[in-house]
Amino acid sequence: MLILLVALVLRAWAALVLPIDFDEPIYVDAALGYARALRAGDVGEVLNPAHNREHPPLVKLLYAAGAMGLGDAANATSVLYTSRAISVVAGVGAVAAAGWAFGPLAAGLLAIHTLTVKYSAQAYLEALPLLALLLALGAARRPHMGWLVVVGLGVAAASKLTYPLILAPAVLALLGWRQGRTLGLLILAGLVFLGLSPSLWPDPPARIAAMLGFHAAYTQSAAVETANYPWLQPIIWLATSPATTWHPEVFFYPGLDGLIFFFALAGIPLAWREPERRWLVIGLLGGLLILLVWPTKWPQYTLPLVPLVVALADPAIRRLVARLRAWDDYWGWSRVMLPHPPRYAWIAVGLFASFVAGMYIYGMAGVALGSIGWSQIAPASLPLPSGSLNALLVMPDGRMAIAGDGGVAVGQANGPWQALPNPGVGRVQALVRDQGGHLWAGGSDGLAEWDGHRWQTQTGAGRMITALVVDARGQLWVASQRGVRIRTADGRGWQNLDAVGDAVVLSIAMQGEVAWLGGMGQVWRIEAGAVRRFAGAEGFGSAGVSDILVDAHGQVWAATLGDGLAHWDGAAWFWMTPANSGLPSAIVTALGSSGANQLWVGTGRPLEVGGRLARYDGHYWRQYLPRNSGFSGAEPTVIQLGSDRQLWIGTRSGGIERYQP
Numbered sequence: 001m002l003i004l005l006v007a008l009v010l011r012a013w014a015a016l017v018l019p020i021d022f023d024e025p026i027y028v029d030a031a032l033g034y035a036r037a038l039r040a041g042d043v044g045e046v047l048n049p050a051h052n053r054e055h056p057p058l059v060k061l062l063y064a065a066g067a068m069g070l071g072d073a074a075n076a077t078s079v080l081y082t083s084r085a086i087s088v089v090a091g092v093g094a095v096a097a098a099g100w101a102f103g104p105l106a107a108g109l110l111a112i113h114t115l116t117v118k119y120s121a122q123a124y125l126e127a128l129p130l131l132a133l134l135l136a137l138g139a140a141r142r143p144h145m146g147w148l149v150v151v152g153l154g155v156a157a158a159s160k161l162t163y164p165l166i167l168a169p170a171v172l173a174l175l176g177w178r179q180g181r182t183l184g185l186l187i188l189a190g191l192v193f194l195g196l197s198p199s200l201w202p203d204p205p206a207r208i209a210a211m212l213g214f215h216a217a218y219t220q221s222a223a224v225e226t227a228n229y230p231w232l233q234p235i236i237w238l239a240t241s242p243a244t245t246w247h248p249e250v251f252f253y254p255g256l257d258g259l260i261f262f263f264a265l266a267g268i269p270l271a272w273r274e275p276e277r278r279w280l281v282i283g284l285l286g287g288l289l290i291l292l293v294w295p296t297k298w299p300q301y302t303l304p305l306v307p308l309v310v311a312l313a314d315p316a317i318r319r320l321v322a323r324l325r326a327w328d329d330y331w332g333w334s335r336v337m338l339p340h341p342p343r344y345a346w347i348a349v350g351l352f353a354s355f356v357a358g359m360y361i362y363g364m365a366g367v368a369l370g371s372i373g374w375s376q377i378a379p380a381s382l383p384l385p386s387g388s389l390n391a392l393l394v395m396p397d398g399r400m401a402i403a404g405d406g407g408v409a410v411g412q413a414n415g416p417w418q419a420l421p422n423p424g425v426g427r428v429q430a431l432v433r434d435q436g437g438h439l440w441a442g443g444s445d446g447l448a449e450w451d452g453h454r455w456q457t458q459t460g461a462g463r464m465i466t467a468l469v470v471d472a473r474g475q476l477w478v479a480s481q482r483g484v485r486i487r488t489a490d491g492r493g494w495q496n497l498d499a500v501g502d503a504v505v506l507s508i509a510m511q512g513e514v515a516w517l518g519g520m521g522q523v524w525r526i527e528a529g530a531v532r533r534f535a536g537a538e539g540f541g542s543a544g545v546s547d548i549l550v551d552a553h554g555q556v557w558a559a560t561l562g563d564g565l566a567h568w569d570g571a572a573w574f575w576m577t578p579a580n581s582g583l584p585s586a587i588v589t590a591l592g593s594s595g596a597n598q599l600w601v602g603t604g605r606p607l608e609v610g611g612r613l614a615r616y617d618g619h620y621w622r623q624y625l626p627r628n629s630g631f632s633g634a635e636p637t638v639i640q641l642g643s644d645r646q647l648w649i650g651t652r653s654g655g656i657e658r659y660q661p
Contacts, residue, residue, distance in 0.1 A: 374630020
């Protein structure tokens with residue numbers, strides 16, 4: 001029970017803290033596709049999946065069941081964590097199965113094996129086949145449990161083909177060829193595999209051939225060639241603890257993977273002397289040979305061999321411990337060399353250690369729980385050159401358009417991203433989509449229109465453009481550092497907004513037929529030609545109004561770059577500053593909303609690089625910091641709710657932050 005508790009804690013902690021790994025979005029997207037099809041009763045999508053057809057479907061269908069359980073809350077982030085929870089359960093089950101098959105010491109070694117912890121805590125395909133194969137190996141050593149061998153091998157194959165292929169030498173050596181029993185078990189396991197793989201049902205031979213053909217072709221792919229791992233890389237994965245280097249924030253204990261592998265090598269001659277355990281040696285060496293020959297050498301490919309490694313390490317460790325005990329009994333060195341403090345000293349040390357451990361666990365748990373729902377899209381993952389992201393725009397097809405110092409791109413969180421040609425307007429500051437479906441980009445050198453094929457520079461809009469908006473009549477409002485110009489809905493002409501003259505205008509928001517404009521220490525409200533100006537008398541100082549937001553209740557919020565946050569309730573302005581509220585800083589750089597009473601505020605730091613993010617629910621403020629959430633601490637520049645109901649936060653230096661509220 002202690003070993004299972006350790007396995008659960010380590011995997012649950014990893015599931016909470018590990019960043020999104022390379023293949024997780026692929027499997028999550030596949031699970032979401034299955035879930036949508038199952039809700040709609042679309043059997044065709046289950047039989048002919050659109051995504052990730054190179055792997056059997058069983059694990060993805062299991063993740064899809066978790067997605068269906070979430071109902072309307074199912075999206076990329078929530079399904080990711082649900083799928084990770086399913087993996088954790090299967091991973092802990094694999095540790096229990098290792099205890100049943102090989103004994104508690106082998107289970108303990110598997111529980112703390114860092115590479116196994118990592119991949120059985122992520123939304124990968126590894127945990128379920130690992131559990132199934134351990135059950136099959138344990139059952140093969142017991143009489144009258146052939147049915148579990150069949151089920152285990154079939155489930156493993158229906159989860160990921162590499163597991164039965166890599167462990168084929170172990171399975172064949174363990175089962176033997178007595179009276180054709182092995183052939184019968186393998187045929188039945190194949191039928192279980194087909195029964196649990198609906199994507200193969202329409203044409204099993206052709207689809208299995210296509211699946212194997214994909215993996216053969218993948219060995220020559222750009223990803224494999226770029227990785228350029230040496231031929232002995234599988235041994236390196238097993239003989240080291242790479243996960244501790246990749247994720248030091250997750251693995252707070254020293255990785256013992258290499259030491260376990262060393263004991264496994266020492267256990268090979270011990271196992272070979274016992275005929276009933278020789279299959280472990282054949283399985284490990286045969287599986288290693290397969291991995292050494294196969295060109296694709298991802299670290300998770302070595303996981304099928306880890307059960308054999310811990311099973312071989314078990315007797316070597318036991319023999320070493322027995323030898324040390326015998327020496328100690330003879331020489332009595334522990335009685336001479338080790339201290340023997342009184343009981344009260346042990347109690348004091350225990351209390352102090354418990355206090356330190358408690359504080360450490362409390363801090364780490366706060367970070368882990370606060371990180372749930374957060375993910376980042378690093379600047380290197382975006383097709384734009386590094387620089388500030390200044391605008392986000394949700395497209396009709398659900399994709400997000402992003403703009404910044406390096407141009408404009410369109411894509412999804414998990415890719416692919418498409419960089420549009422350079423609009424030729426300098427640093428892009430604003431994006432908007434008109435009623436005709438055309439995208440407009442405004443920047444330091446003017447305005448350009450994207451018609452779906454090319455950018456067309458627009459004259460008459462001016463330069464140094466800061467904000468764009470389309471009103472209810474289809475007119476394009478263009479704010480700049482020299483006033484506002486309005487393009488008529490038919491596109492035939494431009495007109496100046498005389499109400500603001502040549503004043504600097506930094507932000508625009510529409511409230512039905514009412515336009516709100518933010519300038520330097522002033523705000524204009526324009527309705528049916530009537531203009532009302534708010535300035536010093538209403539509390540505005542000299543700071544620029546960087547953003548204006550009209551919330552779900554029709555209330556107007558004005559962000560300023562030094563005076564704090566102003567709130568218009570229809571009759572008067574009310575001010576929030578760090579002195580009278582939980583506003584993190586008076587330098588407010590971005591505003592957004594994720595629903596009623598959910599105002600999101602991005603702020604800058606007056607004397608430091610970076611920024612802060614806060615949420616206001618109408619009564620209380622909550623700050624999101626690197627120490628209590630997954631927010632990186634980069635300065636927010638724009639906040640937008642995506643079509644996936646996730647908050648997208650563009651930053652000045654850290655790419656895009658995404659959060660599931």
